[in-house]
Amino acid sequence: MEDVRQIRTISRCVAAYCKYPRISVRELHKRCSHYQQRRSTTKLLKDAIEESVLIGPRIWCNSGIDVEIHRGLEDPFEFLEENRKRSEITYIAALIGDLSAFCLKKGASVLQYAETVLPSYPAQKTLDQITLEEKGDLPSDQYPHGWDQLDWDVYEVMRNPLTSYAKAGSQLDVSWHTVKDRFEKIAKDCKTWILFLPKGYDNYQQTYLMFKTEYEANLREELQKLDRTSIIYKFNDTILLHLFLDEALLKLHHYYRLFFELKKEGIIHDLHVSTPIEWYTRHW
Structure with a gap:
């Protein structure tokens, strides 16, 4: 990937992921991309991941x-x-x-x-x-006090924050609304890796x-x-x-x-x- 405009777009996307790791491609396209067509932004992100220009995102907390x-x-x-x-x-x-x-x-x-x-x-x-x-x-990165077992379970299955709430809910046998609520709670104690x-x-x-x-x-x-x-x-x-x-x-x-x-x-x-x-x- 040698096009400077493409690399600048990926750089802006990385900064956006750091602020909110579940940001959608639609929002990334609107806020970060130099392309007019969203499918071009989608392909750029796919290529960046395949070429290991972009690795992640994941969420991380100091869990001991x-x-x-x-x-x-x-x-x-x-x-x-x-x-x-x-x-x-x-x-x-x-x-x-x-x-x-x-x-x-x-x-x-x-x-x-x-x-x-x-x-x-x-x-x-x-x-x-x-x-x-x-x-x-x-x-110091603080241990996330106040999490219950379901919070920790959501953290484990949503380490990749782009995982769908429905998929995570199916794994945990809870509704996608519950996963969404818990993810938004624990994300405040996490960094984007x-x-x-x-x-x-x-x-x-x-x-x-x-x-x-x-x-x-x-x-x-x-x-x-x-x-x-x-x-x-x-x-x-x-x-x-x-x-x-x-x-x-x-x-x-x-x-x-x-x-x-x-x-x-x-x-x-x-x-x-x-x-x-x-x-x-x-x-x-």
């Missing part, structure tokens, strides 16, 4: 998530294959580099924050141009950077100026940053140098760099 970090594994691939079968695992990535594996699982509320950061298109900055100047922590990758998922070099910093909120603001999604996790007052980098070797050199310079300046600490080689998620 534990984090595992593993180092020095002899075979990260084997570790992933063995551990993906654990019922509590929701996400696992095999890595090479300073870390060997990263896991999210149901359990103690160790994960403090998570977000697919909504980017800007066209970019306001490239990654090597970001600056961290203002201290400030990310807010969605990725916008203008070149397509497979055309980026991915990296995980784990570090501590006092500039967490400023980092998020700077990532919003890039032209592709970045993913931030925070646990034990540590940031794990999942970046999608341009593949050119020279650019990779500049990107990595930035973070080592930030470390040298004392802006980030305890930097660990890893590359994901395989991953598994239970909810995509």
